Amino acid sequence: MMTLAVNILGLLLIAAIVWWFWLAGRQISAAHFSESLEVMVKDGVYEPDTIEVPAGRPITLHFRREDPSPCAEYVVFPDLDISRQLAVHEATEVSLPALDTGKYPFTCQMKMYRGTLVVE
Protein backbone atom coordinates (compact mmCIF):
# COMPACT_ATOMS: atom_id res chain seq x y z
CA MET A 1 0.00 0.00 0.00
CA MET A 2 2.85 2.35 0.85
CA THR A 3 4.56 1.57 -2.49
CA LEU A 4 1.36 2.42 -4.40
CA ALA A 5 1.11 5.79 -2.65
CA VAL A 6 4.74 6.57 -3.50
CA ASN A 7 4.18 5.61 -7.14
CA ILE A 8 1.11 7.82 -7.44
CA LEU A 9 3.02 10.69 -5.87
CA GLY A 10 5.83 10.13 -8.39
CA LEU A 11 3.41 10.17 -11.32
CA LEU A 12 1.80 13.38 -10.06
CA LEU A 13 5.22 14.97 -9.75
CA ILE A 14 6.13 13.98 -13.32
CA ALA A 15 2.81 15.36 -14.57
CA ALA A 16 3.46 18.64 -12.74
CA ILE A 17 6.95 18.93 -14.25
CA VAL A 18 5.70 18.22 -17.77
CA TRP A 19 2.89 20.76 -17.33
CA TRP A 20 5.33 23.37 -16.02
CA PHE A 21 7.72 23.03 -18.95
CA TRP A 22 4.90 22.95 -21.47
CA LEU A 23 3.55 26.22 -20.06
CA ALA A 24 6.99 27.80 -19.83
CA GLY A 25 7.73 26.78 -23.43
CA ARG A 26 4.54 28.39 -24.67
CA GLN A 27 5.34 31.65 -22.92
CA ILE A 28 8.83 31.74 -24.41
CA SER A 29 7.60 31.19 -27.97
CA ALA A 30 4.92 33.87 -27.60
CA ALA A 31 7.48 36.40 -26.38
CA HIS A 32 9.79 35.44 -29.20
CA PHE A 33 7.13 36.26 -31.77
CA SER A 34 6.03 39.62 -30.39
CA GLU A 35 9.33 41.11 -29.30
CA SER A 36 12.08 40.06 -31.60
CA LEU A 37 12.18 38.30 -34.92
CA GLU A 38 15.70 37.15 -35.60
CA VAL A 39 16.89 35.97 -38.99
CA MET A 40 20.18 34.09 -39.24
CA VAL A 41 22.25 34.93 -42.33
CA LYS A 42 24.55 32.00 -42.88
CA ASP A 43 25.74 29.48 -45.51
CA GLY A 44 23.74 31.05 -48.33
CA VAL A 45 20.35 30.89 -46.63
CA TYR A 46 18.21 33.03 -44.39
CA GLU A 47 16.97 31.03 -41.43
CA PRO A 48 14.01 31.18 -41.23
CA ASP A 49 13.52 32.06 -44.92
CA THR A 50 9.78 32.59 -44.49
CA ILE A 51 8.67 35.05 -41.84
CA GLU A 52 5.00 35.50 -40.99
CA VAL A 53 3.99 38.80 -39.43
CA PRO A 54 0.65 40.50 -38.77
CA ALA A 55 -0.58 43.20 -41.16
CA GLY A 56 -0.97 46.85 -40.14
CA ARG A 57 1.76 46.86 -37.52
CA PRO A 58 5.35 48.11 -37.74
CA ILE A 59 7.81 45.22 -37.55
CA THR A 60 11.43 45.07 -36.47
CA LEU A 61 13.56 42.25 -37.80
CA HIS A 62 17.01 41.42 -36.49
CA PHE A 63 19.36 40.07 -39.14
CA ARG A 64 22.22 38.18 -37.50
CA ARG A 65 24.92 37.91 -40.16
CA GLU A 66 27.36 35.05 -39.56
CA ASP A 67 28.61 35.00 -43.15
CA PRO A 68 31.57 37.38 -43.65
CA SER A 69 31.51 37.06 -47.47
CA PRO A 70 30.50 40.24 -49.34
CA CYS A 71 27.50 38.37 -50.76
CA ALA A 72 25.72 38.64 -47.41
CA GLU A 73 26.56 42.27 -46.77
CA TYR A 74 23.20 43.81 -47.62
CA VAL A 75 19.61 42.77 -47.14
CA VAL A 76 17.23 44.29 -49.68
CA PHE A 77 13.43 44.53 -49.64
CA PRO A 78 12.87 45.64 -53.28
CA ASP A 79 9.10 46.20 -52.91
CA LEU A 80 9.65 48.45 -49.89
CA ASP A 81 12.69 50.34 -51.22
CA ILE A 82 14.61 49.25 -48.13
CA SER A 83 18.23 48.16 -48.10
CA ARG A 84 20.41 47.74 -45.02
CA GLN A 85 24.07 46.96 -44.52
CA LEU A 86 24.52 44.08 -42.07
CA ALA A 87 27.34 43.95 -39.53
CA VAL A 88 29.22 40.64 -39.28
CA HIS A 89 28.60 38.55 -36.11
CA GLU A 90 26.01 41.04 -34.92
CA ALA A 91 22.26 41.45 -35.14
CA THR A 92 21.32 44.47 -37.26
CA GLU A 93 17.88 45.96 -36.71
CA VAL A 94 15.75 46.46 -39.79
CA SER A 95 12.55 48.37 -39.08
CA LEU A 96 9.67 47.94 -41.49
CA PRO A 97 6.56 50.10 -41.66
CA ALA A 98 3.04 48.72 -41.11
CA LEU A 99 2.30 46.67 -44.22
CA ASP A 100 -0.73 45.47 -46.17
CA THR A 101 -1.27 41.73 -46.47
CA GLY A 102 0.86 40.12 -49.12
CA LYS A 103 4.21 38.52 -49.80
CA TYR A 104 7.32 40.68 -49.76
CA PRO A 105 10.54 39.02 -50.94
CA PHE A 106 13.89 39.97 -49.46
CA THR A 107 17.33 39.06 -50.79
CA CYS A 108 20.99 39.91 -50.55
CA GLN A 109 22.18 42.46 -53.09
CA MET A 110 23.06 39.67 -55.57
CA LYS A 111 19.80 37.79 -55.00
CA MET A 112 21.57 34.63 -53.82
CA TYR A 113 20.15 34.76 -50.32
CA ARG A 114 16.35 34.68 -50.66
CA GLY A 115 13.54 35.02 -48.17
CA THR A 116 9.89 35.96 -48.05
CA LEU A 117 8.05 38.13 -45.59
CA VAL A 118 4.44 36.93 -45.40
CA VAL A 119 2.10 39.60 -44.04
CA GLU A 120 -1.34 38.35 -43.04
Ligand SMILES: [Cu+2]
Ligand atom coordinates in the same frame (compact mmCIF):
# COMPACT_ATOMS: atom_id res chain seq x y z
CU1 LIG B 1 24.61 37.67 -52.23
